[in-house]
Amino acid sequence: DGDGIMDADDENIDGDWFSNEEEIAAGTDPYDVSSMPEGMTSRWLEERMAGAGSYLVQAGPSAYANDLSRDEGEQEWADTWSSIMPIHVNEDIDERRIYNFNDPEEGPISVADTDSVTQFLATFGDGNRFSVSVRGGDADGDSIGNDHPTSLGDGPMDALPAAVRGAVWEPLGFGVTLQFLLLGCFAGALLGGSQGLSRSIFGQMVPETRSAEFFGFFGFFGKVAALMGPLIYGILTVMYDSRVGVASLSVLIIIGTLLMLKVDVDAGVADAQAEDARNRGIEV
Numbered sequence: 001d002g003d004g005i006m007d008a009d010d011e012n013i014d015g016d017w018f019s020n021e022e023e024i025a026a027g028t029d030p031y032d033v034s035s036m037p038e039g040m041t042s043r044w045l046e047e048r049m050a051g052a053g054s055y056l057v058q059a060g061p062s063a064y065a066n067d068l069s070r071d072e073g074e075q076e077w078a079d080t081w082s083s084i085m086p087i088h089v090n091e092d093i094d095e096r097r098i099y100n101f102n103d104p105e106e107g108p109i110s111v112a113d114t115d116s117v118t119q120f121l122a123t124f125g126d127g128n129r130f131s132v133s134v135r136g137g138d139a140d141g142d143s144i145g146n147d148h149p150t151s152l153g154d155g156p157m158d159a160l161p162a163a164v165r166g167a168v169w170e171p172l173g174f175g176v177t178l179q180f181l182l183l184g185c186f187a188g189a190l191l192g193g194s195q196g197l198s199r200s201i202f203g204q205m206v207p208e209t210r211s212a213e214f215f216g217f218f219g220f221f222g223k224v225a226a227l228m229g230p231l232i233y234g235i236l237t238v239m240y241d242s243r244v245g246v247a248s249l250s251v252l253i254i255i256g257t258l259l260m261l262k263v264d265v266d267a268g269v270a271d272a273q274a275e276d277a278r279n280r281g282i283e284v
Contacts, residue, residue, distance in 0.1 A: 055112050055134065059086045059101040063130055068099050073127065075099060081120055084112035114138050157243040205268030207275035 011019050013030050020030040068078050068087070078087055078099040090100040112120070117139045124132060128145025152158040152165070169179055199218075206214040229249060237245035 055114070055117050055137065055139070057084055057086050057112050057117075059104050060133075061104055064101045064104055066129075067101055070098060072096075077123065077128070081123070084116050084120060155241045155243055157241070157247050161243060201263075201265060205265065205272050207272045207279065209276050209279040 007013050013020055023030040068074055075098060078085060079097065082099065086102040087099045088102055089097045091098050114137060117134060121132060121139065121143045124143035124145045127147055129147040131142065131144040131148050133142050134140055152162045202218055232248050233245040236248050
């Protein structure tokens with residue numbers, strides 16, 4: 001690439017800002033300057049810029065997906081750091097600029113010096129729901145806002161997930177994605193099975209001659225539950241946080257389980273059979 005470095009010693013043979021290892025991992029040609037990975041930032045370039053006192057700043061997929069809210073405080077924060085944050089003005093509302101993150105796959109990517117990055121990291125405290133990761137250089141490290149979804153300690157239910165994180169997830173090395181995958185499988189297996197079993201048990205205790213009436217009630221209360229569950233979750237999430245909202249649904253499940261322990265299925269089946277016999281004029 002004309003840089004005077006022998007290819008055997010050159011970490012970036014074609015001079016396209018992506019290291020040979022990065023290109024091989026991405027399936028592009030490290031000898032062709034026109035062949036380069038798409039939708040990713042060069043880690044090789046980041047490390048060298050950090051060593052020179054500069055950093056590439058790029059919005060992560062999570063930040064881009066959640067994006068900046070239109071809340072005045074968050075927009076003011078973005079406006080203050082618009083010189084280094086990978087954001088753009090999306091629209092003007094009542095003479096107030098509304099910022100949004102740039103698409104990490106499209107850019108543009110901003111550049112910041114070490115002092116600016118250090119000052120920027122100091123803003124990740126109260127009221128900030130984002131996190132930032134700095135790789136290389138004097139500012140190397142991570143900062144997480146107190147309102148970030150993974151931040152624990154301030155919420156009324158944070159003690160439980162903090163204990164589970166320390167006792168289970170961290171020793172196993174499970175990240176958030178794997179945690180949700182496992183919990184989703186367990187929840188799907190339990191809740192999916194419970195729906196099928198509830199209809200089966202209910203069907204056994206319902207008189208055949210009045211099945212439409214009873215299943216009408218069954219469907220009605222199912223609709224009520226479908227309304228009450230999200231309503232309770234939403235109210236408690238707004239009042240406290242999402243963990244309290246989820247805990248409230250757990251309480252409903254526990255209450256339902258305790259009530260089911262009081263149900264005598266055999267007696268219900270016998271009553272249903274007796275009702276069918278009475279309706280059909282059969283003496284039992």
